[in-house]
Every structure is written in C-alpha cells, then in structure tokens.
C-alpha cells in the first residue's frame with residue numbers, strides 16, 4: 001500500500017476510512033486539504049481503489065497548482081502537472097501494476 005504521495009514540495013498522506021464514514025460522506029474517497037490527507041474507503045477492490053486514489057490525487061494537484069483549469073487548454077496543463085506525480089513517485093506505478101495484476105487474476 002502506498003502511504004504518501006509527493007507533489008512539488010507538498011506531501012499528502014493516504015489513509016483509510018471505514019464504511020460508515022464513507023457512507024456518511026457519500027464518497028469512496030475524500031481529500032482533506034487542511035489535514036494533507038486522502039481518505040479511501042476500506043476494502044475496495046484494487047481497480048476501484050486505484051480509480052478513487054487517482055480521483056483524489058487530481059483534487060490534491062488542483063489544490064496545489066496555481067493554474068486552475070477553466071478551459072481545455074488549461075486542463076491539459078493540469079494533466080501535465082498530474083504526470084509529475086508519477087515522475088516524483090515511481091512506487092505509485094508499481095503499485096498500480098500490482099493492483100491491475102490482482103484484478104486480472106482475481
């Protein structure tokens with residue numbers, strides 16, 4: 001499991017949240033800026049876990065970038081910023097690979 005993701009000089013912790021909390025928030029994942037944390041519901045299957053993780057990471061990048069997307073062009077800029085996450089966190093790629101494998105066999 002990945003515990004922390006770096007972006008520029010920021011870090012976000014990846015934490016778990018219980019099913020009750022997830023139902024209360026009506027979300028599988030949450031990004032809480034003032035806690036520098038992403039919460040992901042327990043016991044998601046690997047494919048859903050990755051989808052939720054990437055979604056919350058997009059919130060994190062949006063929060064920490066000055067160039068907020070308001071057009072297709074600036075959205076492309078944001079995606080480039082997002083790509084930096086993979087460069088700065090090589091473990092994340094391995095983690096996604098592992099999850100995808102698990103998903104294929106199970």
Ligand SMILES: [Zn+2]
Nearest residue numbers: 029055056059
């Ligand atoms: Zn969202």
